[in-house]
Amino acid sequence: MGASIIPIAAAVRTTCPYCGVGCGVKATPMADGALIEGDPDHMASRGRLCVKGSALGETLGLDGRLLRPAIREGGHLRDAGWDEAIGTVASRFAAIIAEHGPDAVAMYVSGQLLTEDYYVANKFMKGYVGSANIDTNSRLCMSSSVAGHKRAFGEDLVPGCYEDFELADMIVLVGSNTAWCHPTLFQRITRAKELRPSLRIVAIDPRRTATCELADLHLPVKAGTDVWLFNGLLSYLARHGAANEAFVAAHTAGLDAALLEADGCADIDVVARTCGIDPRKLLEFYEAFAATGKVVTAFSQGVNQSSAGTDKVNSIINCHLLTGRIGQPGMGPFSLTGQPNAMGGREVGGLANMLAAHLELDQPAHREAVRGFWDAPRIADKPGLKAVDLFRAIEAGTVKAVWIMATNPVVSLPDADQVKRALARCELVVVSDVSGATDTAAFGHVLLPALGWGEKDGTVTNSERCISRQRGFLPSPGEARADWEAICQVAQRMGFQGFDYEGAHEIFDEHARLSAWKSSEAELARAFRLDGLVGMGREAYDALEPVQWPVLRGREGTPRLFGDGRFSHPGGKARFVTTAPRAPVHKTGGEFPLALNTGRLRDQWHTMTRTGKSPRLAGHSPEPFVDLHPHDALLAGVKEGELARVSSRWGAVVARVAHSGGIARGAAFVPIHWNGQTASDARVGAVVNPEVDPVSGEPEFKHTPVRVEPFGVAWHGFVLSRDELDLEAVANWTRVCGAGFVRYELAGREAVTPERARALLRATEESEWIEYEDKTEGMLRCALLVDGRLQACLFMARRPDLPSRAWLGSLFAEGVLSVKDRATLLAGRAPAQGADPGPTVCSCFGVGRNTICKAIAEHGLTDAAGVTACVRAGGNCGSCLPEIRQLLVVVRESLSVAH
Template sequence: MNPSTAVRTTCPYCGVGCGVLASVNRNGSTEVSGDPAHPANFGRLCVKGAALGETMDLHGRLLHPALRPTRDSAALQRIGWDEAASRIAGRFSQIIAEHGREAVALYVSGQLLTEDYYVANKFVKGYLGSGNIDTNSRLCMSSAVAAHKRAFGADLVPVCYEDLEQADLIVLVGSNTAWCHPVIYQRIAAARAARPSMKLVVIDPRRTATCEQADLHLPIAPGTDVWLFNGLLAYLRREGRFNFGFLRDHTHGEIETVDAAERSAGNLDEVARVCGLDPQALRDFYRLWADHERVVTAFSQGVNQSSAGVDKANAIINCHLAAGRIGMPGAGPFSITGQPNAMGGREVGGLSNQLAAHLELEDPDHRDLVRGFWGSPEIADKPGHKAVDLFEAIYDGRVKAVWIIATNPVVSLPDADRVRAALKRCEFVVVSEVNRDTDTSDLADVLLPAAAWGEKDGTVTNSERRVSRQRAFLPMPGEARPDWWAISEVAKSMGHAESFSYVSAHEVFVEHARLSGWAQDRAPRMFDLSGLAELDAVSYDRLEPVQWPLRAGQTQGTQRLFEDHRYDTSDGRAHLIPLVPRLPQHRTDSEYPFVLNTGRVRDQWHTMSRTGKAPRLATHMQEPYVEIHPDDAISHGLHEGELARVSTRWGRCTARTRVTDSIPPQQLFIPIHWNGQTAAEARVGAVVNPVVDPLSGEPEFKHTPARIEARPTRWHAFLLIRAAAAADSLRDRFNAEALWWTRIQGTDFVRFELAGNADPDDWTSWAQSLFALTPQADWIEASDPARGLYRGAWIEEDSLAACVFATRQHDTLPSREWLSSLFGQGQLQFSQRLSLLAGRAPGPQIDHGPTVCACYNVGRNTILGAIGKDGLKTPEALGAKLKCGTNCGSCIPELRTLISQA
């Protein structure tokens, strides 16, 4: 790639906000690399970012507005944008006239650009006059938002990425940073390599990849974080580590907060018992925290996604305030944002209880300020429904129309079957999507084609408050349009053309920046982008990454907050919050004895609508799985690789069993990514309990009582097929036949893993009926009914078009590796054709094993072989020989684990 001709843009995945260089090759493919000049990543990319070029094809894209004639109709009727906007505007107006403005809602996403988010909130809160707009950021970051507001008076993240490199101690709480924020983890690892005295503590019930470099891992019992940090606060007080001058001059609430901590967690041995920790390990953690002045405590979903998430975050913040370890280099509490623009959404009032520009929806003066700036006819005067409550309101008919933009709630929300039922009941559902088929778009009355990453133009804000440009480098295909444009078209159709006459993302951004400075005299606050309010189109296009606040007349942003010890509270002081620990509402019992935890894997993102397209991202974790401790696996009759069904009071899902001591006994872990388009009965949201934090409304994704049992099967199979369109049609068939299946994207083919409870009447007829065989097709097969074995292959024009292998036991199927490689070549060699039904290459075969390094497709067996044969003892040595770990670095923790095991 030529950096001088590449477009500088921003990665669309996690909240790290990495800079990306993107260019389009002559053959139409997209090439992506890290931007060395971007201060978030300095050229680094994780494997998801590095594979972005593989996700840009148009297969499955929604390219035109569409109408579903009836709810049960699979076919869509193409309509024009004018008709779509008019239809939406008409139905919204009708429903508001009949049922009131609270009967319409929008549900949006941290995948939106700030400009999209701004227009959506202006439309709902200022022109529909309702607070009923919420975002999937409610599911990941709203507890941190509420905690920041309680402590600092506003949603303010005080630290920056450089603080992670300057700290003497980093504490990662509820964050598998190595997998979920890999570039941050790489920065930490590089800092530790340069300064070995730097300490790392990881607090997580599971032993994750993040723990591999940790000096101390605390496998805390789920839901007990407030006890842990109340105990730390009491310990700091007893050890004389409070900064009393700082507390006296810059805070409120010290006495009440310390008293509450002493009452609940003053006894260290009792804290260790409640938290399920070794008392000495707990003392070691408290001593490390006390002895290091420069400490960053970074937290993510393991803290936030809890019915006590706000209290957990405030417990962390309390310790930093009490010790005065905030507003200084290398120190502070750090909420690591989950989505690429969750922070930008918060800036423009994306949550249902916010107004734009960090103004308060429930403050009449703030409402008047925003209404005056917008010139809107009315403005919301009360908060709308938070995400979980919103879909409950849809279910019971209080909300009768919903517009869902850039998110997939039928997969991602807790109690997801009830969410699906709610949308089926809803009178009018609009979905703006990139993809034609998702679990949510299948329920839409009107579908709107959205511009995708690479086609969108605007800004995002990362975890350290850094605003970066996301620039388009591809044309919008078909009639796909930006979300801000689609919302504006509906607003115009409802009679608000003058206020939504934007012609570019630049115009929206400048209005957003002007609003941030509009009311600083009457409502002063730290959030301020008024230094960018006069950007012309050229300057906006050239905008370099910059951190807010950036006030009028300033040219440099603000790296770190609170260095002047001023906060956004009415008196300028930070508030310590007294906390009484409480256990999760739903507890385990004899019927549901396990605690179910959910989270992400390294190479997938959210509901896989983008990452599921990239073949190399499917090589690391190929199927939905459930982790269980070896002792529990034995007592429940579960074996590695077999199917298991996990059930809760809300639903059930099926996954492959992974037996591992990285998870404690009586706990389970299932990734969140698989959905109805990629696997059968795999939506983990269907089993998660819908209990939420009473302040933030964030759901309890980390603690659901569950049970697990083996799922009986008669046979197992896999199927490989070249034609992607044909593969799409197989999902419905497998569902109709009540088969368990997973769809896996390969290079030049699609793979299905299958299992069933009953044999087909005739394996040959069943197998051949899966494929659109032509008269020229050459079908070869082999079967052994006594052993339950069947193998068939379709060869067309001497090339492999499809194959299917079935057997009684899943672990007796051949490796998929060699068969998969045949789709990438032309005609089969004679020896390959002879070996086809054996499922293995002619002659000696090398099984590379499951992929560890997705960048260079290096398998586990290859790595173990190099460790054993060549005596390689470091990731660097492995990288020098095999290249693994030398690109994005996401696999380095796994390489360390393999070296340790070997």
């Protein structure tokens, strides 16, 4: 969506809805959307935005929005008023509870919710329904960190702040493609490295990702072997005099048992062999860690998303506790949160095994304190079902009603086809979402239209414990309402008191007061405190500046925790946790020889319901792909650029084979983002195994045994069209959002004749049709023009190497096509004086690979700064800089060969 030149209201300071960095945004409402800029006054980002944040203005349209409640009857949805929809949810929830008990109902929520939504949802379920069957998609990304923090520190606490990355002398990035998944934080790291080249960067990741391009050392560990590596480091530190004995003696417990286990990894050669890395590089890492006082070890999904995720987290924390590198500037373990409010959800007890305000569900005094504060009729007295178990219970029929909010589990959960079976059997599925066309909404009996980013109002908490306001700057569309309002209305209809809030500010005040409730009592003491934010009215809440908790007085935040050596365990000591190395539960071999790793792409988010609307974000990675080592591709009989089926014992996807050069033999990588609306067969969650960490319940997204085999088709092709097309009969398709058109990548088994092409593109007698067919080569090229403007075009051939989509796509911005454009249209090549920019590299400025390579060659560019100065690429979010550096090498090598 473009933005008009003249603003219709003043800029509003808000917070980005994507990753856990929590960047500040300045949004200026325009007549046709919003102008999006970084907020220079926000402490987390200092005016920076990544390409996804910069493109937020393109995602605000109402196409595909759920704008009014709907109820499914006889397999068909019909519009309903809010009163009927709320009454249906409340009465059916109440009836199921009355007949089967409170544990027969559940909620499954999301890190996309605001803290106020999360708070009300947990109060409703745990305090009034009386069941802890409320879990969140944060279970899928951050629950191992939560469990690791609680075991080590006594509370779910991230001790450091982003400034520590700039103050450190060594940064270890473990299982984190920071360059793509937390881009603005990576910019800060990059800038710190430029100002201080002695800053040492170590990347520990099975893949050679964009992040590794900045690293001084890359350790490509075999998936699942992190505990071996960090147990080995712990043993090395203890044996080489790197322990801070005074700190350990005064402020920790449990070292002897942890060291006894870690000493089983004392042999560097054995650890290196187990981890699949060069022993010299492993020793280099151990020596550097031991010799460097200011070390930050940041970890993300590569650590968390494992059946041993919690132990991986604790093996990292153990090394920092042994050396006393925690609580001081420039040092500490640092969990990089996946979602914008994964931490805010944890503050209010968003997981099924937690209570609000960091109180413990298994502690009677804590339960009674929360029940008393809420004046609730009951309180959940046992943990609820974690995400994977919850949907198993739904399929088994023990959970008979589920309310799903702001998440798409049919795409995102492991063994996702099981989720489909579960929802198909469920008596009542309520879906609150901004979109009515998600894979999950297709199973909803009641659909409730929710406010989206730019419309809703509340707070989020980022990875460094910074509470920020998300402020609305757009009107509420249709009949959409805040999620907390929908929950409150259902609660009131069920006869529950305590849900009569006048606004989000009242919910936040109750949340802050609960954090301070009896906090001076020893058995309820915890670090999470918002005392200084208690009592804010609407005006003060609206003006709230970003602040890091705990906030004990005067709205002054706390950048770092544990500086005094006191932790949240009874007695105030941190605990070393014994972490026994163990391999992933499901082994590769035989029928499934490859280990599948899944993860995010640079320019997309979750299941694409937001980012999929932006043409700018679609250009970099427009299709699902499977990244393979060329040797494995050869063994599987698949070729780069062709389609392949990736199968496990749980399901399968179809993706195009790619060779990034960054993946080891025996491994495969498939992105997580495609859903049933954007691709015919690419929900990778259906492939992922449902094994979970026994402590955290987090699934094993990084290691699923799979096989890869050819997906045979007779032809490959693509369509660009101003209108949506029906392609269900095609063997494989991907839908991509373009600027003024929709792009479909296709592959089929039945020949497409010119007659079928005319029907597909909806040609009429009034439209102009041009075509070129070569039956010998199996080639067909067609174009449909209406009033001289390009309406649609189709290109197909037996081979997948088809004409450039970028240049053809640019013709949709033209008026009446020129004679020259018509002459070259079916050739798929730009006119001689024009230029095909090639595949997108820099999404911020729309700069293609060909443009960058040409600039490098013609101007003799030698570094990324030169490329930025010449063609702007890399000049905004910096996510494309690793790719630009690779192109610099490729072009220089090609020029040297040519000469």
